[in-house]
Amino acid sequence: MKTWVITGATGFVGANLARVLISRGDRVRCIVRKPNLCIEGLPVEVVRVDLGDAAGLEAAARGSDGVMHVAGTFDPGPGGEARMREVHVDAARALLGAARRADVPFLYCSSSITTGYGPRDRPGDEDTPVDADRVYGRAGPLRTYYETKRDGEGLTAAGGGYIVNPDFVLGPWDVKPTSGQLLLSMARHPVPFYPRGGKCFVDAQDCAWGHVLAIERGTPGRRYLLGNHNLSYREFLSEAARVVGRSAPSVPIPNLALRAAGTAGRGLQRVDAHRFAGLDPVLLLAMQEQRYRSGARARAELGLPITPLDTTLRRTLAWFREHGYLDG
Numbered sequence: 631m632k633t634w635v636i637t638g639a640t641g642f643v644g645a646n647l648a649r650v651l652i653s654r655g656d657r658v659r660c661i662v663r664k665p666n667l668c669i670e671g672l673p674v675e676v677v678r679v680d681l682g683d684a685a686g687l688e689a690a691a692r693g694s695d696g697v698m699h700v701a702g703t704f705d706p707g708p709g710g711e712a713r714m715r716e717v718h719v720d721a722a723r724a725l726l727g728a729a730r731r732a733d734v735p736f737l738y739c740s741s742s743i744t745t746g747y748g749p750r751d752r753p754g755d756e757d758t759p760v761d762a763d764r765v766y767g768r769a770g771p772l773r774t775y776y777e778t779k780r781d782g783e784g785l786t787a788a789g790g791g792y793i794v795n796p797d798f799v800l801g802p803w804d805v806k807p808t809s810g811q812l813l814l815s816m817a818r819h820p821v822p823f824y825p826r827g828g829k830c831f832v833d834a835q836d837c838a839w840g841h842v843l844a845i846e847r848g849t850p851g852r853r854y855l856l857g858n859h860n861l862s863y864r865e866f867l868s869e870a871a872r873v874v875g876r877s878a879p880s881v882p883i884p885n886l887a888l889r890a891a892g893t894a895g896r897g898l899q900r901v902d903a904h905r906f907a908g909l910d911p912v913l914l915l916a917m918q919e920q921r922y923r924s925g926a927r928a929r930a931e932l933g934l935p936i937t938p939l940d941t942t943l944r945r946t947l948a949w950f951r952e953h954g955y956l957d958g
Contacts, residue, residue: 633657635690637681637725638700639674640666643739643796643837645803647700648674650838661690667953668803681721687728696845697729700739702779706771714771718778719785726789737845738786740779742797742830742855742923750828750860753922756795756853765916772912787851792844797857797923800942801834802949810946816867817874817947817956824864824879825917830857831866832925833937834946843932857925858936863917866939873943885918 634651638644639660645668651658658674665676679686691697699722705713722738729736743766746758754760766773783793804810815821832840840856848854861869868878928934950956 631655631657632695633659633693635659635661635677635694635697636700637661637698637721638702638739640664640668641701642801642804642806642808643799643834643841644700645669645805646801646834646838647698647841648672650835650842659690659694661687667805681717681724684724684727687724688731691725691728691732691734694732694734696735696737697725697732698737698739698841698845699725699782700841702739702741704771704775710771711774714774714778715781718775718782722782722785726785726791729791730789735845735850736786736789736791737841738782738791738793739841740783740793740795740853741775742795742857743776744780744783745795745853745855745923747830747919747921747923749920750922753830753860753924755924756855756927758923765912767912770912783853790850792848792850793853794840794844794928795853795855796837796840797830797832797855797925799832799834799837801837801946803834804946804949807950807955810950812867813870813874813943813946814950814955816870816876817950820876821867821871821879822877823881823883824867826863826882827917827919827921828860828862828865829921830923830925831859831861831939831942832857833942836935836937840928840932840934843934844928847932849931854928854932854934855923855925856928856934857923858929858934859939860922860924861939862920869939870943873940873947883918885915 639648640662648658660674661677677690701717703717726736745754746760747754766776786793798809800809837856844854871878
């Protein structure tokens with residue numbers, strides 16, 4: 631039986647990671663600010679320690695088999711850039727230091743945002759460069775998210791840690807919700823339109839296993855992109871429609887419509903940056919691009935499992951239904 635220290639257990643990916651570890655009989659020590667639904671009732675040890683408290687973090691890491699920093703945030707609100715740097719960079723530095731002093735391995739959960747992409751016949755991978763100025767803009771919350779995740783990766787690689795880069799994760803415990811919003815929207819009402827682009831999707835449980843396999847089998851400093859299914863948004867939404875019992879979308883969204891929505895979004899974000907974060911012009915136009923990536927390295931070197939998309943969609947929908955997201 632192993633003991634793992636994890637951050638982010640009150641979030642989407644971390645909640646799934648905690649359950650995967652528990653399912654194989656491991657002990658889980660969760661560093662949290664405040665417990666929530668994601669860990670309610672779980673047999674975990676809750677540790678409330680500030681991520682800037684070096685002594686407290688070292689004490690939490692002592693006697694464990696490794697530290698996994700899964701906590702992350704995309705914060706477009708006032709002060710959000712500083713908060714992203716605090717979570718993605720400063721906390722990574724502190725946790726890496728604590729793991730070193732406790733003489734245990736450290737894993738950093740980054741994002742596919744730091745890797746390039748391509749068309750389906752030439753998907754991007756861990757070594758594909760990304761033109762950040764073109765893709766994420768020269769400033770703004772998305773650029774900061776990219777930069778802070780990239781900087782966290784750099785610290786981890788320099789310190790001999792392990793790095794995973796999840797792509798579009800789908801599954802239970804998407805409490806906000808985030809990536810599950812597309813499926814949730816489809817379940818609530820018909821969606822006739824689809825973006826022209828595509829993404830690489832991965833089941834939340836597969837993603838969680840990717841973390842475990844990376845820290846146990848991976849190469850220090852090497853990135854592992856966690857993604858299994860390259861699908862156009864039309865293909866994905868058609869699968870989602872079938873699962874929820876709706877008609878598949880049939881009308882492509884024109885670029886002009888998304889540009890107009892992005893222009894409106896800029897104004898709305900001044901009123902409520904969090905509520906209208908999805909109307910960021912950069913995010914909207916990204917959905918028109920083929921942003922396919924390959925998880926071949928994680929499958930070949932780590933043995934990353936592949937859950938069928940239908941299983942993932944049904945599991946996610948069942949969780950949303952069970953927790954009242956489809957009520958009303």
